[in-house]
Amino acid sequence: MGEMLTLEQQQNYYDRAQQFLIAGDYKQAEEWLQIVITSASQHQDYPTYTAANITLLRILMNSVRYDELFPVLEGVSPYISRYATDVDEFSYRSTRVIFHYTAGIGTPLEDLEQLYKESKEKHFLPQFYSAGNNLLHVYYEKGDFEKGILLANELETLTDHSKFHDPVIPFVYYVNSFKLYYRTGNFHKAEVNVHAIEAQDLHKKVPTLENHYWFCKALVEAQHGCFKMAYHYFDKALNGMDNKYYFLSELELWIQVLNMKGKTDDVIYYQKIMIKTLRNYVNNEESLRRTKIIEQMTTANLEGRLHTDRLTEVKNRAFYEDKLLKSRLYMNYTVAIFDIDKFKAINDKYGHLIGDQALKFIASHVVKQLPERDMDMIRYGGDEFILLFPYHKDEVHDLIVSLHNSISNEDFIIRETNEKLTIQVSLGIGYTNEEPATLKDLFKIADKALYKAKENGRNQIQVLKFTKHSS
Numbered sequence: 001m002g003e004m005l006t007l008e009q010q011q012n013y014y015d016r017a018q019q020f021l022i023a024g025d026y027k028q029a030e031e032w033l034q035i036v037i038t039s040a041s042q043h044q045d046y047p048t049y050t051a052a053n054i055t056l057l058r059i060l061m062n063s064v065r066y067d068e069l070f071p072v073l074e075g076v077s078p079y080i081s082r083y084a085t086d087v088d089e090f091s092y093r094s095t096r097v098i099f100h101y102t103a104g105i106g107t108p109l110e111d112l113e114q115l116y117k118e119s120k121e122k123h124f125l126p127q128f129y130s131a132g133n134n135l136l137h138v139y140y141e142k143g144d145f146e147k148g149i150l151l152a153n154e155l156e157t158l159t160d161h162s163k164f165h166d167p168v169i170p171f172v173y174y175v176n177s178f179k180l181y182y183r184t185g186n187f188h189k190a191e192v193n194v195h196a197i198e199a200q201d202l203h204k205k206v207p208t209l210e211n212h213y214w215f216c217k218a219l220v221e222a223q224h225g226c227f228k229m230a231y232h233y234f235d236k237a238l239n240g241m242d243n244k245y246y247f248l249s250e251l252e253l254w255i256q257v258l259n260m261k262g263k264t265d266d267v268i269y270y271q272k273i274m275i276k277t278l279r280n281y282v283n284n285e286e287s288l289r290r291t292k293i294i295e296q297m298t299t300a301n302l303e304g305r306l307h308t309d310r311l312t313e314v315k316n317r318a319f320y321e322d323k324l325l326k327s328r329l330y331m332n333y334t335v336a337i338f339d340i341d342k343f344k345a346i347n348d349k350y351g352h353l354i355g356d357q358a359l360k361f362i363a364s365h366v367v368k369q370l371p372e373r374d375m376d377m378i379r380y381g382g383d384e385f386i387l388l389f390p391y392h393k394d395e396v397h398d399l400i401v402s403l404h405n406s407i408s409n410e411d412f413i414i415r416e417t418n419e420k421l422t423i424q425v426s427l428g429i430g431y432t433n434e435e436p437a438t439l440k441d442l443f444k445i446a447d448k449a450l451y452k453a454k455e456n457g458r459n460q461i462q463v464l465k466f467t468k469h470s471s
Helices: 009-022 024-045 048-064 066-084 086-103 110-120 125-141 145-158 168-183 187-199 205-223 228-241 245-258 264-306 317-325 343-350 352-371 392-409 438-457
Strands: 332-339 376-381 386-388 425-432 461-465
Touching: 009 024, 009 048, 024 048, 024 245, 048 066, 048 386, 066 086, 066 425, 086 125, 086 245, 110 125, 125 145, 125 168, 145 386, 168 187, 168 205, 168 245, 168 438, 187 205, 205 245, 205 425, 228 352, 245 264, 317 438, 332 343, 332 352, 332 392, 343 352, 352 386, 352 425, 386 392, 386 438, 392 425, 392 461, 425 438, 438 461
Parallel strands: 425 461
Antiparallel strands: 332 386, 332 425, 376 386
16 A cells, blocks of 8 residues: 655645645645645654644634544544644644533633643743633633633733734634623724724635624624614624534624613514524534544543453553554554563463463563553463554664563562562564565564574564565
């Protein structure tokens, strides 16, 4: 299976996706990102894979597609600590907090306040502003208008909106602070925000969020008593929302304004829309959303349990065989196989319970020393273990040698008698550099190396390189 793109083509696609994103064309940006993600996975270009997924999370957030966040958040999670830049890691954390807020999980307000403070200290300007925008929204939703106004004023004095290449950041600031100003009676300041959006054509640059501009425009017209235009703008905003549930706070404010202006019949009309939206949400969308999230969480948990060896708590043979079924080709990949020398003698002399303790000892000892989350330890069966390293052999050779030596250097103590046993292992390494190989190919080569280690006297490491003639 060849790569879809060369690395140069992949980078060009990623650059183009970023351009679509900045232009507000999320559909095109997402299509190109998906190609980049697939290509980066095939190339094992994990920095690009991670960055592209984080960019995809931004699109899902800005498109209010909260239900789709969880699988992407979970899928990219193992790569964040090793491959994400500091800025991307921060963006990932921010997205996770917003997901928790929409799902009613944890303490997102405190987490957002911490992210805002942290981004300010680290001078992550776009992330600082995004965290601030999210806080403005949460303060408004929770009715903490005083904190919201203070934050809006701070953001305004600290940031020059024209510096941003991404129009979403200033647009969301103007909309969120507009609602706070309008809600607290500062109509002049609210209208200034609308003029700022228009002066920079921000509503045209982020068409997926344009409905929020029409909402602001409607409230300004209502304040001036121009209700014909106000109704036109508000209905345009409302009808443009695919999921009106995420427009409820705007609908509620609109109803309050109409009530203050004595528009009783219209208040009743929009209240009916609000009630219908809530009923639909409670009866359908909310239950489906929560069911979907719970199902995904349960599936992830179930897969974790199905892929875990109950004795040693490392990955099991089912995990390994699932990876085999994917039939991927790997480059710069290393597989190590080891088993305990004369394990049968341990079982025969001390019994299988002590043998099981020895297996748990080995597994725990090795797992603690694996430095990266993308390195997997698998109990293949009996006393045979597999180590998977998505790295060039030269990058992990010293680690493997250290693991091998440390096993025999640390005594295994039989709990019942306090007797000390020295456990030794034979280990075979199979690897490939630029020659594409399947996991099955590498397993065969590593197994041959293991057999060679045993033939040569045990308690040693043997290494074999995969070639297309060796499989």
